[in-house]
Amino acid sequence: MTWHVMLEVVRDGPVPLGAQIADQVRHQVERxxxxxxxxxxxxxxxxxxxxxxRSVVVEAYEKLTGEGLLESVRGSGTRVAAHADTRIRKPVVLVDRAIPPVRFNLLPGTPNPVTFPHREWGASYLRALESTRWQGLGYPPLLGLDQLRTELVAYLGRVRGVLGSPDDTMVTGGFAHALGLVCAALRELGIDRLAVEDPSHDRQRQFIEENDIRTVAVPVGPEGLEIEPLYASGVRVVLVTPSHQFPLGVPMSPQRREELVRWARDIDGWIIEDDYDGGLWLEQRCRHLALQPTGPDRVIYAGTASKLLAPGLRLGWMVxxxxxxAVMERVRVRRDLGCDGLMQLAFADFLRSGLLDGHLRKMRTRYRSQHGRLMRAVERYLPVATLVGPVAGLHVFAALPAGLDEEALVTQALQLSVLVKGGRVFHDRPHTARPGLVLGYTALGESGIEEAVRRIGQAYERQPGGVRRAS
Structure with missing residues (x-):
């Protein structure tokens, strides 16, 4: 199929032909x-x-790709980049905050919608629709359909080392839904406090508090959650991200995992494991499995399809x-009537047929390449930053020099059309934390990553004491 775009060139003018083509495409994108x-x-x-x-057109395309306006997709030609929409429009409201319109969105935990396996998912959904009699159309069991729970247990055991049975597996509408159910169960058990990592996801802390459970911050060290402060806190339940701590990215060491499970058994407590990006370990070595097999009698294991496929599916699970x-079932019967049956059957097919494995294999290759591009861009445009943690997941934590005004840097980056979160917002006491940036890199193409970091480098140079990088 041939594609057409309205462009004209003036052959005898002072502007080179390649520059004319680039200028016109840029103008049409901006309008x-x-x-x-x-x-x-x-x-x-x-x-x-x-x-x-042809070399004239190639030169123009390469220039616009370097600017982040175009991206080249193997097998699909050249396209206008997903982040290239610069029109002024109403902000998008995400949860309880407005996201301003920007060209470069570096918020963490955002898979690129372009990578969603539409054809494969559509085939699984169609097979589910054609094969169902009534299970996918009636009210599903509160734990979830047998087909999906059976496939989940097999998949999680094979890929994450999780020990469990379908009878103790619950399908949820994502992690927030699961966490709300856990908070309700804790209140039923007479527990009104929950320890969280410091730093940790600010929205999760707020969500827990809104569910009438008080949060207690426990610091995270180089090996993961610190155990002595956890004992001293007097809490009986803790929420952790052991495989890829959010936002710092550090994995919990094997010794610390043993200590954490020992704590839970010592005080008759529970551990909530948020394995939010399990399956997206990008390094070729030192792959970390779930915490749950270290203490299956003490760990509530939770995962979702949000980072693996797309958050819009609203699919999650707990082992x-x-x-x-039994207490989780009692709580749930008072709160909802289960999750979408057809979606469950489709996801069961997606797991059973190996399509999720194939999709994640492609994503790991793609994300490794994007992570490499991010590292090179940081080294070139923001050399004062130190990237923390392994190559994993959908974000990287970039530690910045002490004394830097993190809020001013984030604000200046926003003025340059880059949306990025500072690291201090995730801390219980932000003013005591070292400044940093949480860089979500998977929603942009590689050219977009480089341009976004270049602009952050510009924002840094405009801060008091910001050192201009070498040219």
């Missing part, structure tokens, strides 16, 4: 005439349309200690 994801003609086709040398399954 919103060429929208994000719009496919452009091949360099050969556009050269024929304009009657110019529960058998002792807690």
């Amino acid at each position: 919103g005439l060429l929208k994000p994801h719009t496919r452009l003609p091949s360099s050969r086709q556009l050269a024929q349309d304009l009657r110019v040398s 529960l200690p058998p002792e807690l399954t």
